[in-house]
Amino acid sequence: MKIILIGxxxxxxxxxxxxxxxxxxxxxxxxxxxxxxxxxxxxxTGRYIKETMNAGFLISDEKTVPIVAEYLSRPxxxxxxxxxxxxxxxxxxxxxxxxxxxxxxxKVSEQVALARLTLRKGTENRADDSSNAIKQRIEQFFTHTIxxxxxxxxxxxxxxxDGQRSIEExxxxxxxxxxxxxx
Ligand code: ADP
Numbered sequence: 001m002k003i004i005l006i007g008x009x010x011x012x013x014x015x016x017x018x019x020x021x022x023x024x025x026x027x028x029x030x031x032x033x034x035x036x037x038x039x040x041x042x043x044x045t046g047r048y049i050k051e052t053m054n055a056g057f058l059i060s061d062e063k064t065v066p067i068v069a070e071y072l073s074r075p076x077x078x079x080x081x082x083x084x085x086x087x088x089x090x091x092x093x094x095x096x097x098x099x100x101x102x103x104x105x106x107k108v109s110e111q112v113a114l115a116r117l118t119l120r121k122g123t124e125n126r127a128d129d130s131s132n133a134i135k136q137r138i139e140q141f142f143t144h145t146i147x148x149x150x151x152x153x154x155x156x157x158x159x160x161x162d163g164q165r166s167i168e169e170x171x172x173x174x175x176x177x178x179x180x181x182x183x
Contacts, residue, residue, distance in 0.1 A: 001024060001026055001102075002080050002081060002098065002100050002101050002102075003026070003080075003082045003083070003100075003101060003102050003103075003104060003178075004100055004102070004103040004152075005082065005083065005085075005104050005106065006105045006106070006148065007106035007107070008108055008110065008113045008138060008141050009113055009117055009134065009138055010113035010114070010116035010117040010120070011106040011107070011108040011113060012106055012116075012163055012170065013084045013106060014030055014084055016104075016106060016167075016170060016174060017030065019167070019171045020082050020171075021082055023171075023175065026079075026082055027077060027081050027082070028081070028084065029077070029082075029083060030083075030084040031064070031067075031084070031086045031088075032084070032085045034067065034071060035053055036053070036126075039053055048063075049063075050127075053127070053133075054127050054128050054130075054133060055128075056128060056132065056134065056135070056136030056140065058088060058089065058140055058144060061091045061095070064086070064088075068083075068086050068096075072098065088144055089145070090144070090148060092148075093151050093152070100152075100157060101157070102157055102178055102181060103152040103157050103158050103159065104159045104161060105158060105160045105161070106161055106170065107160055107161065107162055107163050107164075108163040108164055109164070110138060112163075113138065114134070114138070117129060117134050118134075159177045159181065161173045161177065
């Protein structure tokens with residue numbers, strides 16, 4: 001099964017992604033995690049990724065698409081995956097025709113997202129959790145990623161869930177919507 005997770009920053013994509021991984025037995029990967037690892041490399045690409053992420057901007061489609069394609073071509077993802085953070089732009093979605101089953105949009109208001117991210121700042125110590133970068137990432141979400149939801153809605157693949165409930169309730173809603181789509 002191939003599932004894409006979409007949601008505003010702070011919507012709980014990685015929490016839900018990991019629960020789905022356990023429940024469905026499908027590997028989980030996140031492009032944010034991939035880029036945070038690449039940002040540690042002392043190469044021109046590593047430096048570009050680090051600066052772009054820390055400012056809260058998206059990595060260019062030209063760089064992102066081949067990096068993600070390379071990961072997904074690995075044998076462990078052959079039978080499926082839960083992908084968090086990609087595609088995040090229409091150009092990425094168009095280039096990525098990979099037999100996706102579902103695109104799950106975890107819906108959370110901007111206010112709730114901001115409150116959660118401000119809390120996370122103290123615990124996760126991410127370089128891109130500065131106030132400016134958070135603001136920028138939320139803006140990028142509305143500009144670039146909301147159109148991706150519309151793109152998949154038109155293809156009949158979009159599942160929308162209310163992300164402002166408990167972790168278990170959100171997980172149950174995702175599972176039951178996946179089941180009703182399948183049957
Ligand atoms: P969040 O969803 O909280 O912004 P992520 O960990 O998903 O955090 O992503 C962190 C950063 O990684 C983004 O701000 C962006 O710079 C980069 N990134 C992740 N996925 C993509 C993508 N598909 N396209 C371009 N940049 C990306």
